[in-house]
Amino acid sequence: MLAYAYRVTKYDPADRNDRGHYTGSEDTAGDHGEVEAAYLRAVAAFAEDTGIDHLVVREPQVPSLAHFGVEPPVDGFGLEGLFPSGQAGFHDGAEVQLDIALELVRVMLRDSGAWCRLEAEDTFAVHVGWDQYLYISSSRPCQEALARTRELGLFPERLDASPYVFETEEEEQVIQRPGDDDFWAELHGAVAVGRAGILEETHVEGASRWHHLTSDTIEPVRVGLAPRARLAVWPPLSTDVDAVLRTLPADGLVEGVWQDDDGTIRSAIADEHEFPELVARMSRAHAAALLSVYAGERVPLCTAVMPDNDGVLRARWRTAPTPSDRDWALRRPTA
Known part of the structure; x- marks a missing residue:
């Protein structure tokens, strides 16, 4: 300080x-x-x-x-x-x-x-x-x-101090996983067996970019990520878009994620007043998913934060640890 x-x-x-x-x-x-x-x-x-x-x-x-x-x-x-x-x-x-x-x-x-x-x-x-x-x-x-x-x-x-001094949360005693070579190697394996299919990149707080993952696209996606971006890995989108839309809740907020015919992944957060427009946009999609926006309900497969080019993780923000992240922390060698 x-x-x-x-x-x-x-x-x-x-x-x-x-x-x-x-x-x-x-x-x-x-x-x-x-x-x-x-x-x-x-x-x-x-x-x-x-x-x-x-x-x-x-x-x-x-x-x-x-x-x-x-x-x-x-x-x-x-x-x-x-x-x-x-x-x-x-x-x-x-x-x-x-x-x-x-x-x-x-x-x-x-x-x-x-x-x-x-x-x-x-x-x-x-x-x-x-x-x-x-x-x-x-x-x-x-x-x-x-x-x-x-x-x-x-x-x-x-x-005494600025009220906006960054404070690290200590609720979760889990070491933040970096998006290093080991992370990407595991992601290759998860994509190969069909467990993982899309990557959410939070490059600034309040905005995300979505990427379709295949064995051929993983490396180009990695190269194009913003420095120190937070990452969340999700299962593949469902091609049964009608079935996805039938799970739309009666009210509340939800995030729709869908893939257009050109392969672009798009997303939108909507409430019950905006559901008709969201349904209209998603119904024309090649594949789609609905994700909760509420803490505790939004649980990706795993998360990471991108380190700097020298391999050091200097980003201070953190991802919410998933069960997979906790398993990784337990497997991580200790000094």
């Missing part, structure tokens, strides 16, 4: 009640103007004071089932033009220059699209919360940046 953490906002601490709640007249929405620019200049000042000129994207997210931002969502989650490779460049571990990091902060202040932690390991971090709350942490006290932030009309307040 970094030694110096500050909450930087446009809200005057004098207008907070004894519980710390703001009671003043400032709007919680961003102005897309001078105040927003002041926030960005404050981040730049802290980065300069710390000696930082680039940051790393951690735990990227995009809206999925619902949008709760103050402002309406925007096309492309606000990421258009920020990465040379398009949205594919927005992944865990992506290193960005400070100017791009500031544009990501702008996107998050407008709370209409993408979100992530921006960090330099053991040195600096920028986290954006709801309602124009900005949290900046540094290994240095950043006295010059504090003075500059006040000059900009913002209010930096010292905290």
Whole structure:
């Protein structure tokens, strides 16, 4: 945890009640103007004071089932033009220059699209919360940046830590399985005997890509995965699409996954009001499946997280362990 953490906002601490709640007249929405620019200049000042000129994207997210931002969502989650490779460049571990990091902060202040932690390991971090709350942490006290932030009309307040510091869940004492050579070798075997057939790739929180697995496609799929993606392996889709659709529940949320005639795997999450459209889309499919979206009911065959190119698993997010994952952990050699 970094030694110096500050909450930087446009809200005057004098207008907070004894519980710390703001009671003043400032709007919680961003102005897309001078105040927003002041926030960005404050981040730049802290980065300069710390000696930082680039940051790393951690735990990227995009809206999925619902949008709760103050402002309406925007096309492309606000990421258009920020990465040379398009949205594919927005992944865990992506290193960005400070100017791009500031544009990501702008996107998050407008709370209409993408979100992530921006960090330099053991040195600096920028986290954006709801309602124009900005949290900046540094290994240095950043006295010059504090003075500059006040000059900009913002209010930096010292905290013990940012509330958005990443915390590893300890509920499951299962070592995270990496998507290494052993994982892919086992996947080849599962596909060969017809046990596995599709791969769910979660490249950012809130969005997934689906891949059809055959002995011929496994390696191309592996090569094309996003860095540090979370993986979930599922059984093959059923070609009896009518039978699949007959299992559609009366209400609630469900995810439909289907394969078009061209081999593309698509998915959509729907509730009972959207079931007719989902059925219409899936009824024309070559093969399909219905998956629960509820924790505890959504259990793939196995899961993994992709390591970096040097084989080290640096992603901090985890998959929910399946029975197969627990078996793997028990078989794993101990040092």
